[in-house]
Amino acid sequence: MFRTKISKDEVNLMPVVIFEGKITIVDELSKIQPAIDELLKYKIVGIDTETKPSFTRGTHHKVSLVQISTLNHCFLFRLNKFEFPVALAEFLADENIKKIGLSLRDDLAGLNKQHPFKPANCIDIQTIAQNYGILELGLQKIYAILFEKKISKSQRLTNWENPELTEQQQRYAATDAWASLQIYVQLMKENKLSKKEIQKIVLQNALEQREQQALNNQTEVQISDSQASN
Numbered sequence: 001m002f003r004t005k006i007s008k009d010e011v012n013l014m015p016v017v018i019f020e021g022k023i024t025i026v027d028e029l030s031k032i033q034p035a036i037d038e039l040l041k042y043k044i045v046g047i048d049t050e051t052k053p054s055f056t057r058g059t060h061h062k063v064s065l066v067q068i069s070t071l072n073h074c075f076l077f078r079l080n081k082f083e084f085p086v087a088l089a090e091f092l093a094d095e096n097i098k099k100i101g102l103s104l105r106d107d108l109a110g111l112n113k114q115h116p117f118k119p120a121n122c123i124d125i126q127t128i129a130q131n132y133g134i135l136e137l138g139l140q141k142i143y144a145i146l147f148e149k150k151i152s153k154s155q156r157l158t159n160w161e162n163p164e165l166t167e168q169q170q171r172y173a174a175t176d177a178w179a180s181l182q183i184y185v186q187l188m189k190e191n192k193l194s195k196k197e198i199q200k201i202v203l204q205n206a207l208e209q210r211e212q213q214a215l216n217n218q219t220e221v222q223i224s225d226s227q228a229s230n
Helices: 008-012 029-039 086-092 104-112 125-132 139-147 167-187 195-229
Strands: 022-026 044-051 063-069 073-078 098-101 122-124
Touching: 008 139, 022 029, 022 167, 029 073, 029 086, 044 104, 044 167, 063 104, 063 167, 073 167, 098 104, 098 167, 104 122, 122 125, 125 139, 125 167, 125 195, 139 167
Parallel strands: 022 073, 044 098, 098 122
Antiparallel strands: 044 063, 063 073
């Protein structure tokens, strides 16, 4: 059975993992269909998106990048370079291909604002990890529990609408989509826990959280009393 939780400090001590496969940047209309044709050869892929960060309240940007990855080849669709491709919408709606990701509802909602389509056969890592006793919700921590390696988040707030994506941006973007696929493939090799086992883990975690909160509250009171006496 896997660990249920992992701390950020533990993750930070792990070696960094990065996608080392082939990356194809799709930034022109002529590159879209060849990329989709290649992806259609696979029955399962990892997906993710990136959006230009906003540092002004109330300002939101459209999805800039869609990453679709196999275990050794990732395609980066630069949506800021062209209108949302019909071929990409049809791929995401293809019932014969599993699309694996994390927090997919948000990603797909963002894409639907650009071009309406009906996503099909999309599997969210967050919804299945608990079946294996994993209570973490973040990609970085789930990956660390399974593989004891750290996914870097250093490029997350970079500009995804730069004229050219840096090598670091490309690798970062590809890693997230590839990692989701890796997690799914690994979990499918394992046995799911029973509902009773899962309930026990969830209850134990809730108990530990309450105990930790009570300890924190007690510590705060002691600090407050100490400051008051001084």
